Amino acid sequence: MSSVDAHPTIVYPHYVRALDEEKAQLPSSFPREYSEEFQHILPKLLQRGFHILTKLNNQKGNLSNISKNFVLSHPHIHVVILRRALDGAVIYLAYVGSHVQGPSGFMHGGATAALLDDCVSSAVLLSGPFAMTVQMNVQYRKPVPLNSVVIVEGYVEQTNGRKTVAGGKMYHPDGALYAEATLLFVRPRLVEPKM
Numbered sequence: 001m002s003s004v005d006a007h008p009t010i011v012y013p014h015y016v017r018a019l020d021e022e023k024a025q026l027p028s029s030f031p032r033e034y035s036e037e038f039q040h041i042l043p044k045l046l047q048r049g050f051h052i053l054t055k056l057n058n059q060k061g062n063l064s065n066i067s068k069n070f071v072l073s074h075p076h077i078h079v080v081i082l083r084r085a086l087d088g089a090v091i092y093l094a095y096v097g098s099h100v101q102g103p104s105g106f107m108h109g110g111a112t113a114a115l116l117d118d119c120v121s122s123a124v125l126l127s128g129p130f131a132m133t134v135q136m137n138v139q140y141r142k143p144v145p146l147n148s149v150v151i152v153e154g155y156v157e158q159t160n161g162r163k164t165v166a167g168g169k170m171y172h173p174d175g176a177l178y179a180e181a182t183l184l185f186v187r188p189r190l191v192e193p194k195m
Ligand SMILES: CCCCC/C=C\C/C=C\C/C=C\C/C=C\CCCC(=O)SCCNC(=O)CCNC(=O)[C@H](O)C(C)(C)COP(=O)(O)OP(=O)(O)OC[C@H]1O[C@@H](n2cnc3c(N)ncnc32)[C@H](O)[C@@H]1OP(=O)(O)O
Pocket: 004, 007, 009, 053, 066, 069, 072, 081, 117, 118, 121, 122, 125, 126, 132, 133, 134, 135, 162, 163, 184, 186, 187, 188, 189, 190
């Protein structure tokens, strides 16, 4: 277990109950059907070796600082975070509501990039020391409809010294690719304390 794994997180082994509790707290902007779709998709992700790491929207308690993250605390984006123990890949199972519009009826490309960056950053942070995104290249393949469920996958490709190359993909739950990205992360140089 890395030191990042030791960071306090809230784990939801009984995911169905967690989603039921969550449903009761959701803002009215979220339709009830979406969590049924989550419950349909989650068992498939669990079968593929992912476990539920945490859900962070409106999180109270020990993740309060992370939950200020604008993607994960956005009132119109709802995320359940999963991670595959085997290789550290991270999945964001996300519902994208109506107030992240770019082209009429579709998600803003900046929001797509933010979701991808966030998911890939989680994979990087969970796999090693703190690093920041310094470059991101996004290929937009299909417009993402508002009020829909998306799957975002983030994975580390290669680390060389302070630099890490990582990738991300955003899919429709049926597997159709919405967008993919390649990112470069840099671990900040340690600043020597002044004597
Ligand atoms: C921690 C607990 C985690 C728990 C997770 C649990 C669940 C998940 C939950 C929540 C999710 C949590 C987190 C996700 C949250 C947010 C994700 C959003 C990610 C971001 O939103 S993050 C913000 C945007 N990001 C920046 O705000 C960076 C601005 N930046 C800098 O602050 C500096 O850039 C810095 C300090 C990074 C490096 O500075 P420095 O001085 O230490 O390093 P230096 O410049 O020496 O570069 C070293 C080598 O990198 C190469 N290099 C540098 N920059 C490059 C570039 N752009 N392109 C190509 N190569 C580059 C150089 O060429 C050199 O290469 P070489 O060594 O080969 O010469």
